Amino acid sequence: MSEPDSRLGAGSTDLSQSERLLIERARLGMKLIMAGIAIVFVGAHLLPTPGRLVVNAVQGANFLLVALALRLLREGRSRPFNYLIGFGAYAITVIAAGAAGVAAGDGTTPVVLGVGLAVMSGTLIPWSAWWQLASVLVVTATGIWTVASVVDSPRLFWMQNVGTIAPTLASTVIITYALQRQRATVEQAEIERLHREEGLRIANRRLEEEIQEHRRTEAALRFAMRELDHRVKNTLATVQAVADQTLGSARTMEEFGDAFSGRIRALARIHGALAERRSEGLTIAELIELVVGPYRHHPASVLIQCDGTFVPSELVRVLGLALHELATNAAKYGALSTKDGRVSISSSVDPPTLARLRIRWEELDGPPVRGPARRGFGIRLIEEAVAYEADGHARLQFPSAGLRCEIEIPIAPVAT
Amino acid sequence: MTAPSLEGTSILIVEDNFVVADALKYLITVYEGSVAAIAPTVERALEALAAAPVDVAVLDINLKGQSVVPLADHLQAQGIPFLFVTGYADAQMLPERLREHPRLDKPVDAERLVLAIRNLTHARR
Numbered sequence: 001m002s003e004p005d006s007r008l009g010a011g012s013t014d015l016s017q018s019e020r021l022l023i024e025r026a027r028l029g030m031k032l033i034m035a036g037i038a039i040v041f042v043g044a045h046l047l048p049t050p051g052r053l054v055v056n057a058v059q060g061a062n063f064l065l066v067a068l069a070l071r072l073l074r075e076g077r078s079r080p081f082n083y084l085i086g087f088g089a090y091a092i093t094v095i096a097a098g099a100a101g102v103a104a105g106d107g108t109t110p111v112v113l114g115v116g117l118a119v120m121s122g123t124l125i126p127w128s129a130w131w132q133l134a135s136v137l138v139v140t141a142t143g144i145w146t147v148a149s150v151v152d153s154p155r156l157f158w159m160q161n162v163g164t165i166a167p168t169l170a171s172t173v174i175i176t177y178a179l180q181r182q183r184a185t186v187e188q189a190e191i192e193r194l195h196r197e198e199g200l201r202i203a204n205r206r207l208e209e210e211i212q213e214h215r216r217t218e219a220a221l222r223f224a225m226r227e228l229d230h231r232v233k234n235t236l237a238t239v240q241a242v243a244d245q246t247l248g249s250a251r252t253m254e255e256f257g258d259a260f261s262g263r264i265r266a267l268a269r270i271h272g273a274l275a276e277r278r279s280e281g282l283t284i285a286e287l288i289e290l291v292v293g294p295y296r297h298h299p300a301s302v303l304i305q306c307d308g309t310f311v312p313s314e315l316v317r318v319l320g321l322a323l324h325e326l327a328t329n330a331a332k333y334g335a336l337s338t339k340d341g342r343v344s345i346s347s348s349v350d351p352p353t354l355a356r357l358r359i360r361w362e363e364l365d366g367p368p369v370r371g372p373a374r375r376g377f378g379i380r381l382i383e384e385a386v387a388y389e390a391d392g393h394a395r396l397q398f399p400s401a402g403l404r405c406e407i408e409i410p411i412a413p414v415a416t
Numbered sequence: 417m418t419a420p421s422l423e424g425t426s427i428l429i430v431e432d433n434f435v436v437a438d439a440l441k442y443l444i445t446v447y448e449g450s451v452a453a454i455a456p457t458v459e460r461a462l463e464a465l466a467a468a469p470v471d472v473a474v475l476d477i478n479l480k481g482q483s484v485v486p487l488a489d490h491l492q493a494q495g496i497p498f499l500f501v502t503g504y505a506d507a508q509m510l511p512e513r514l515r516e517h518p519r520l521d522k523p524v525d526a527e528r529l530v531l532a533i534r535n536l537t538h539a540r541r
Contacts, residue, residue, distance in 0.1 A: 229503070230478070230503040231503070232503075233502075233503030233521065233522040233523065234433065234436075234503045234522060236522065236523045237433070237436050237503065237522035237523040237524065238433060238435050238436055239523075240439070240523040240524075241433075241435040241436045241438065241439030241440075241523075242435055242439075244439045244442060244443070245435065245438060245439055245442065248442060314480045314481070318434060321435070377438075380438065381434075381435070384434065384438070385434035385435065385438075388434040388437070388454070388456055389432065389433070389434050389456055389480075
């Protein structure tokens with residue numbers, strides 16, 4: 001009978017554990033049965049027993065068969081097989097006890113068979129500890145009643161009952177205790193499993209959150225990329241427009257080159273500074289230093305008297321370009337074209353509640369000023385661009401002492 | 417092939433960046449068109465529309481954070497044709513009802529712009 005291993009769910013610890021316990025219990029029961037048979041065998045020799053030869057033969061066969069069942073019972077065999085072996089060993093013992101009783105002339109054999117069945121159901125079917133306890137009680141009660149009803153050969157019957165009932169009782173009590181312990185172990189394992197599952201759930205949730213976070217970042221990045229694309233294209237459009245207009249108002253290629261690269265450099269510095277500030281804007285002092293600073297040929301030549309008034313990013317470019325035009329003009333024709341010439345730039349917010357930013361550009365000690373021969377792109381960038389984009393005013397004046405410019409733009413009121 | 421002339425066409429330019437608006441204006445005058453106005457905001461554009469007749473409008477989509485869509489709806493209601501010049505490559509930025517209007521990407525190609533304006537004025541006639 002070599003059935004293949006048909007245990008379900010090799011990974012299920014609980015199942016294999018209960019199976020191991022079942023086999024353990026059956027083994028213990030069989031060993032106790034064998035011990036019982038041995039005791040009865042000895043007892044039969046000490047007492048005057050009729051039909052001793054037959055009784056001995058039956059008991060010998062019983063002993064050997066139980067020993068064989070003990071060998072056959074093994075973990076790893078299929079469950080029905082193990083059940084069959086265990087049940088068979090008990091059944092043989094019950095039948096043998098009955099046969100021995102008949103051979104010895106005992107009239108209580110049917111009762112003994114009943115007792116045996118009760119014992120088997122109690123010990124072999126591990127439904128619950130209560131079930132087993134009840135079985136033990138039934139077995140004990142039946143045993144007591146049987147003894148009380150026997151008159152002709154009480155000692156022999158005692159021996160027989162000691163051979164079957166006592167070992168089974170003992171094994172039942174022991175196994176019940178073991179089963180309780182195993183239950184506790186299984187419960188502990190169940191609690192640990194729940195803990196592990198909870199841990200897994202938490203880890204899973206965290207992973208889910210991280211994925212969500214990642215998605216959000218990705219969406220933000222995509223948005224930023226589109227925004228960047230938008231800005232780059234706008235910047236390229238500006239560069240193209242600056243090139244067209246510079247070309248339109250330049251008289252020579254050299255003049256075009258100087259003016260164009262100057263304007264592009266100024267735009268680049270402004271973009272760079274805005275990028276460092278995450279595009280929020282610059283203070284007016286920073287913007288002026290950024291654009292006009294490079295034209296300072298000695299420390300006193302450019303005097304900046306400005307405060308920390310904030311210029312938002314959308315106004316920084318147009319204001320920066322206008323200031324660049326003033327600076328480059330001063331360097332070419334105005335105060336910054338001579339050693340002693342100076343430029344003074346000051347700003348004020350006035351009145352503070354209305355938040356209009358005024359910037360005054362004043363050139364001093366430079367060469368005498370002549371008004372512009374024509375209205376080129378540079379002048380339009382100063383006067384028209386600021387008015388157009390910032391909804392402000394810019395006015396250029398050309399007194400002979402030095403060029404002046406006043407720029408006025410509305411800005412958001414500042415809390416400071 | 418020489419680009420067609422824009423002679424006799426009055427054009428409104430709505431663009432927040434002065435340098436770009438000024439260059440578009442210059443470009444249109446080179447092709448003999450006339451520029452009714454350059455406007456940095458929807459409000460200024462509406463003022464310009466009230467002040468002078470406009471045949472075609474050239475619109476930037478994003479005016480320093482302000483959407484040009486209300487102006488486009490107004491132009492559509494007035495039956496004034498228009499096209500978009502934008503740094504936004506995708507049409508998602510515009511509502512469905514405005515997606516059929518021509519769009520040119522920044523930086524704009526002069527001849528393509530002039531042809532697009534011509535197509536709009538011809539379609540109207």
